[in-house]
Amino acid sequence: MPNEITLPVLDSSGVEVVESHLHPKASYALDDHLAPTGKEEVWRFTPLSRIASLLDAKSAVGPLKWAWDNDGDLVDLTEFPDAPPDEPSSCHAGDSPSRHSARSRRIHLAGTTTATTFGPLTIADAKALGTQAPFDRVAAAAFNGATEGLSIDVPAGAVLDAPIVIKAVGENKPAYGRTHISLGAAASATIVFDYSGLADYAEYLDVTLAAGAKLAFVSIQDWQAGAVHGGQHSFEVGPGAELKSVTVTLGGDLVRLMETVRYAGEGGHAEMFGVYFADAGQHQEHRLFIDQNQPKTVSRVDYRGALQGDGAHTVWVGDVLIRRNAHGIDSYEANKNLILTDGARADSVPNLEIETGNIVGAGHSSTTGRFDEEQLFYLMSRGISELEARRLVVQGFFFDIIRRIGVPQVEEHLQDAVNAELTRAAEAEARTNTNEQRSV
Amino acid sequence: MADLLISGLHVEVETETGPKEILKGVDLAVHTGEIHAIMGPNGSGKSTLAYALAGHPKYHITAGSAKLDGVELTELKVDERAKAGLFLGMQYPVEVPGVSVANFLRTAKTALDGGVAPKVRTWPKEVNAALARLDLEAAFASRSVNDGFSGGEKKRHEIAQLELLNPKVAVLDEIDSGLDIDAVKVVAEGINRYAAQGDRGVLLITHYTRILRYTTPDFVHVFVDGRVVEEGGTELAERLEVEGYEKFVKAAA
Numbered sequence: 001m002p003n004e005i006t007l008p009v010l011d012s013s014g015v016e017v018v019e020s021h022l023h024p025k026a027s028y029a030l031d032d033h034l035a036p037t038g039k040e041e042v043w044r045f046t047p048l049s050r051i052a053s054l055l056d057a058k059s060a061v062g063p064l065k066w067a068w069d070n071d072g073d074l075v076d077l078t079e080f081p082d083a084p085p086d087e088p089s090s091c092h093a094g095d096s097p098s099r100h101s102a103r104s105r106r107i108h109l110a111g112t113t114t115a116t117t118f119g120p121l122t123i124a125d126a127k128a129l130g131t132q133a134p135f136d137r138v139a140a141a142a143f144n145g146a147t148e149g150l151s152i153d154v155p156a157g158a159v160l161d162a163p164i165v166i167k168a169v170g171e172n173k174p175a176y177g178r179t180h181i182s183l184g185a186a187a188s189a190t191i192v193f194d195y196s197g198l199a200d201y202a203e204y205l206d207v208t209l210a211a212g213a214k215l216a217f218v219s220i221q222d223w224q225a226g227a228v229h230g231g232q233h234s235f236e237v238g239p240g241a242e243l244k245s246v247t248v249t250l251g252g253d254l255v256r257l258m259e260t261v262r263y264a265g266e267g268g269h270a271e272m273f274g275v276y277f278a279d280a281g282q283h284q285e286h287r288l289f290i291d292q293n294q295p296k297t298v299s300r301v302d303y304r305g306a307l308q309g310d311g312a313h314t315v316w317v318g319d320v321l322i323r324r325n326a327h328g329i330d331s332y333e334a335n336k337n338l339i340l341t342d343g344a345r346a347d348s349v350p351n352l353e354i355e356t357g358n359i360v361g362a363g364h365s366s367t368t369g370r371f372d373e374e375q376l377f378y379l380m381s382r383g384i385s386e387l388e389a390r391r392l393v394v395q396g397f398f399f400d401i402i403r404r405i406g407v408p409q410v411e412e413h414l415q416d417a418v419n420a421e422l423t424r425a426a427e428a429e430a431r432t433n434t435n436e437q438r439s440v
Numbered sequence: 441m442a443d444l445l446i447s448g449l450h451v452e453v454e455t456e457t458g459p460k461e462i463l464k465g466v467d468l469a470v471h472t473g474e475i476h477a478i479m480g481p482n483g484s485g486k487s488t489l490a491y492a493l494a495g496h497p498k499y500h501i502t503a504g505s506a507k508l509d510g511v512e513l514t515e516l517k518v519d520e521r522a523k524a525g526l527f528l529g530m531q532y533p534v535e536v537p538g539v540s541v542a543n544f545l546r547t548a549k550t551a552l553d554g555g556v557a558p559k560v561r562t563w564p565k566e567v568n569a570a571l572a573r574l575d576l577e578a579a580f581a582s583r584s585v586n587d588g589f590s591g592g593e594k595k596r597h598e599i600a601q602l603e604l605l606n607p608k609v610a611v612l613d614e615i616d617s618g619l620d621i622d623a624v625k626v627v628a629e630g631i632n633r634y635a636a637q638g639d640r641g642v643l644l645i646t647h648y649t650r651i652l653r654y655t656t657p658d659f660v661h662v663f664v665d666g667r668v669v670e671e672g673g674t675e676l677a678e679r680l681e682v683e684g685y686e687k688f689v690k691a692a693a
Contacts, residue, residue, distance in 0.1 A: 374534045
């Protein structure tokens with residue numbers, strides 16, 4: 001009997017195609033991403049009517065109001081002025097012209113001798129950089145329809161002392177983002193995207209870490225009520241590079257983010273943390289896809305959410321694909337949800353697809369529940385009121401993640417935000433109790 | 441004053457097959473300045489008494505009364521019982537991840553003092569001193585409550601709380617279980633310091649006589665099948681050491 005040899009099918013970027021309904025095929029072309037009907041596995045949790053504005057792809061949509069918070073001094077990154085005619089290019093020797101537009105701003109950040117570049121990002125630039133293609137229609141719409149785009153380039157070897165904080169403000173109109181962040185070899189940086197205001201925002205955000213680079217990436221969805229935010233945050237982790245990502249979702253009507261990790265070599269390390277807090281009527285969906293496509297790579301996922309109020313809905317999907325070549329990988333993902341009131345719903349779906357058994361570890365855990373009665377009893381037995389005991393338990397639940405961020409001002413901001421959410425909950429409960437007493 | 445008067449206490453616990461009566465009429469009086477030991481075999485209801493007094497939601501008081509200085513505890517919420525002066529040192533202290541010991545102690549102290557936060561200048565020193573007396577390092581205060589603590593650390597943390605929060609009456613449930621001999625001494629010394637104030641009450645629930653060598657009770661009660669079946673002084677504990685509980689269990693059956 002002849003041996004059967006099956007050759008792997010590769011996509012255009014040389015990545016082996018694994019047939020799966022869990023993670024749709026990436027493509028730059030909008031037409032490859034059909035408008036969903038709601039029956040698709042990846043869309044079945046999403047209220048399509050509330051994300052319709054992001055699925056209806058348009059052209060030439062402007063960005064959010066971007067600004068780099070340079071120690072309190074806001075530097076606009078929305079529009080990059082044309083280069084003066086007598087200075088045809090600000091590129092230095094060694095920079096490839098396609099990488100840095102002549103309109104880019106080159107800034108020496110504290111702790112570095114080489115310049116970090118903030119600049120526009122065209123579709124052609126983005127493709128030339130070898131970015132990951134959009135994973136869904138929302139990201140594809142943003143990629144193709146955004147006017148200017150934004151690129152942030154931390155050069156090889158640069159070790160930034162202070163975080164780069166980007167304030168992204170919605171101005172009550174639709175916005176598209178096409179963003180690419182790259183860290184050169186052995187570069188080290190903390191980058192915070194702080195979203196606020198009101199917008200229907202479709203986003204394509206791609207991050208590349210070269211060999212040995214270290215990035216802490218923090219994304220805070222602190223939108224006003226009514227905002228809609230969807231799209232992707234995709235990361236490529238180079239050989240021996242270390243990514244720490246923290247995704248925080250607090251505000252908005254609907255937030256649906258696809259967060260993906262793949263590796264560009266052996267020994268990459270990705271830690272993905274998430275914190276979300278859904279109030280009445282909010283839909284918060286975090287879909288992770290960790291592609292263990294290289295040997296000896298490591299991933300850790302830990303997402304935690306609290307829900308309160310009628311119609312609060314959170315979705316966490318954690319897909320991990322361990323490819324047949326990915327020997328010696330180590331992967332673990334966890335999701336915990338704390339349901340604080342009736343009428344809230346948390347969906348939690350971990351998935352592992354394993355194509356090789358030659359690994360260090362692969363596991364997942366998912367828990368969704370109400371307050372632990374024993375914890376409340378212990379705290380209350382020391383005189384702490386039930387309300388205060390609940391507050392402590394929720395603070396502790398999130399603090400386990402928050403303390404790992406490593407950016408003090410972000411940690412403080414998040415502690416305050418969690419406290420504000422809990423105060424809102426307490427006030428809502430007090431109102432309900434008053435109404436119940438009245439109705440008796 | 442620290443008078444804990446328990447009379448005719450009946451307590452049920454929810455089980456899969458319906459409610460089950462565990463305490464069948466407990467009468468016990470702990471007066472100011474007294475140390476009482478409750479001893480008994482496994483399953484006799486000793487821990488149920490402790491948790492029912494503190495108001496654990498799993499236990500339902502169906503009859504009887506427990507008054508602390510005239511205040512009926514059984515009608516109060518868990519935190520209100522603590523505010524009335526009751527403290528429960530637990531056999532299995534509960535882990536509260538992400539909440540530091542320092543934050544927990546400050547919050548508890550504030551709640552017990554009617555919402556007045558302890559002084560920033562002196563309180564951390566008091567906390568560190570209390571921890572040090574229990575052989576716990578200052579760094580202990582920044583760890584999460586009971587999270588990853590060894591068995592001994594959990595029990596010493598309970599006694600550090602006892603000294604810092606200084607309630608009227610301490611009910612200590614198997615505070616000596618799982619401790620090595622050195623840790624038993626440290627814990628017993630903490631209880632003795634608390635009791636030496638003279639105006640407090642201690643109800644020490646234990647399975648073994650070991651801790652009673654270091655903390656001498658004024659009264660010993662033998663607990664079998666949900667009620668007190670014998671009372672005496674330290675000589676009773678010595679008798680139990682030799683004879684065990686068998687005689688009392690047979691008599692109760």
